[in-house]
Amino acid sequence: MPQDDKISPRKPRRAWPVAMAVVAVVAVVAGAVTWRGQADDGAPSPDHPRNRGTELVIAVGDVAGGEFDPLKGWGSRPAQIRLIHSSLLTVDKNIDFVGDLASDYSVSDDALTWSFTLRDNARWSNGEPVTAQDVIFTYDTLKKDGTRFDLTFLDRMEARDDSRVDFHLKEPRSTFVSQLSDIPILPAKHYGTDYSANPIGSGPYVVADYQVGQQLILEANPHWYGQRPQFTKLTFLVLGEDAALAAARAGTVDIAYAPPAFAGQRIDGMTLQSFETVDSRALTLPTLPAGGKGKIRTNDVSVGNDVTADPAIRKALNIGLDRDQIAQIVLQGHGRPAYSLVDGLPWFNDQVVFEDGRTEDAKRVLADAGWSDSDGDGTVEKDGRKAEFTLLYPSDDQLRSDLALAVAEQARALGITITTKGSTWDGIYLDGKANAVTWGGGRHHPHQIYEMYSSKVIDSGYNNMPQYTNTTVDGYLDQALSATTQDKANEFWKQAQWDGQTGFAGENGDTPIIWLLRLDHLYFVRDGLNLGDQPIQGHGHEWALFNTLVQWHWTS
Structure with a gap:
């Protein structure tokens, strides 16, 4: 970029207009300019990728949410x-x-x-x-x-x-x-209203330059108390998935996130690396009839959907969708089916696992609840209302786009018509309490269970998107929170999922959220770059790699 476009970290600026951003990405991918905008005959290219050294260039998505300030969501x-x-x-x-x-x-x-x-x-x-x-x-x-x-x-x-x-x-x-x-x-x-412009931290790196929607540059913190990282400078490029892959092909990045749809690609000088996660994907389904009002992140929004509010619709999808088939289509072998947010973790109730892909059983559930295809158009109806609803997904997320399409295709065989619609996250938050959403989560602790299912957090942040209420479940969740040991808490987390009679998960649960997939995180990594002994990763591929950065090194 031109020299006069460089800004101090004290003055983050707005993203470039779209046209300029496209030009910038093309320049990076082509390897035609250096970071200072000057021609460089030795710039990276597919035949001559970046040299090994103490600097890394990384493209794993938008890494700056919250702008380094926990009052804005950092953390x-x-x-x-x-x-x-x-x-x-x-x-x-x-x-x-x-x-x-x-x-x-x-x-x-x-x-x-x-x-x-x-x-x-x-x-x-x-x-x-x-x-x-x-x-x-x-x-x-x-x-x-x-x-x-x-x-x-x-x-x-x-x-x-x-x-x-x-x-x-x-x-x-x-x-x-x-x-x-x-x-x-x-x-x-040193904390104040301008903290995002000049963050002072105690981690291994400091913010050297931050340009909103473009890049984040970190340099090694000389006062870091831990093991010194080998890499003294990290440049994060804020690129979409397609642009990140193009940059990897051009030899201009050392690490690029790869959605499963890109996993079959071959890139000279890079290897696809896969990491196990607790990162899962699901559908949130409004549990209240249409016409209600609520809040999301202080915004007034419409609440409820007359189709998904019917428990039979949710149960039919839960047992009728074929998770194995969806996993093969969407994850292409890089993940597995999921039946809850917390599969396999110490607070997981394995009684919520069941046989799915049962199309005929799903149809019977709908028929028993009064849904039938009286006009023969393939979509069941009840009381004059078609079993139709919209499923929202973020337009820039290939995995969730593929998931939405796979779900819609399978739902058609059950007599349920799902219209998929891409949007921004801001738009999804505003519309997501009246429509289905491709949701996600996965942490190394169980607190998200409370955030997603307790009625006490409705209308706070974007918690409990389906507006789900079950007083028995609420009781278990409260007891899990107030337990004095993790072992005691785990028993209540499990009962909230399913206690033998009620719960939010399993074949006979309320199913306000249908969990479908547990995915692996995939990255194209420059050959010879060792990413350390990675723990199982949490939700979100943008930062998950960096727990081990002080271990990263070049191998011979």
Whole structure:
């Protein structure tokens, strides 16, 4: 880009107009210019890819959601904060919660007091020490804000000295570890309204340059307390999936995310690498009749759908859709069927697994509920209403687009007509409580179960999109949250899924969300680049790789 287009990280600017963005992508892919916009005869090309060195160029999607500030949502994606910030705890390769900024921590027997000792060599990227006061400031700020992280259960905090801090809870919260591992600690002395423009963190990298919708450049933090990464500079290109693949073919990137539809491609000098995940895909189905009103992220929205509100429609889809076939079509062998958000995890109830792809059984469910194809057009109807609804998906997501089309095709055989519609996420959030949505999730902790199914979080953020209510399920979810140990909590998480009579999952459950796929994350990686001992990855391919970045290295 031209020299005068470079901006300071203190002044992130708006994305270029579309035409200029296309030109920029073409320039990058062609390898015709350097980052400063000057011609370079040695620029990368398919025959001469980027040289190995201490810098990497990465294209894994939009990595800047939340703009480095937890009050704007930074920390809402797994592993998102790991390069720039630290949290009190983190997740290791065995999916255990271990210290990050905390060198040691303990929990009282009644689970009401959590005590942390900060590592004595923790420093901010400006060289100042990280203190207990910074921790208190962060959590107090987020609790007062109340929109991005639910900390209502937190009573008070106290610093015993500069390196020791105690959290006192109003009641036990078994999922507190989710906040402790996701919330980035902020510098109390340097946080303000312009923090996104000049973020100070305690992670292995610092923001050197950020241009909205274009690129993010990180450079090694000289004050980082952990193992020094081999790579001193990371350039993230904000490219769509097609453009990222083109950049990989042009030899201009070292890592590019690949949706399963691209997995069969061959790129000289790069190898497709696949990583196991807890990342799942589903359909959210409105459970209330049309005509209601609600909120999503403070916006007033329409709620309800007269077709999906019928439990028979949801059950017919749940048992009639063939997950194995959908997985083959959409994931092309890079994943597996899913029956819940948490398949195989310690809080998973394996009783919710059932035989699916049962077209005739699904038709009987519909017929027993009064749905029939009286006019012979292939779509069943009831009380003059056709079994038709719209399924929304993000237009820039190849996997969800393929999923929507595969589901619509199979649903037709059941007598249900689904119209697929691509949109932006902003549009989906506004329309998603009155229509079906290709949804996703998957964490190393069970808190998302509460967020997706508890009636108590309806109209907060984009939680519980189907507006689902089951008082028995609510009881189990509340008991899971307030359990004093994870083992006790797991039993209630399982009962919420299915207790033998009711629940939100399984063949006979309420099925406000139909889980279909557990996918692998796929990346084209420059030959010789070792990405370390990757743990099972969480939802979202943008940041999932970077838990192990300090281990990354070139091999011989």
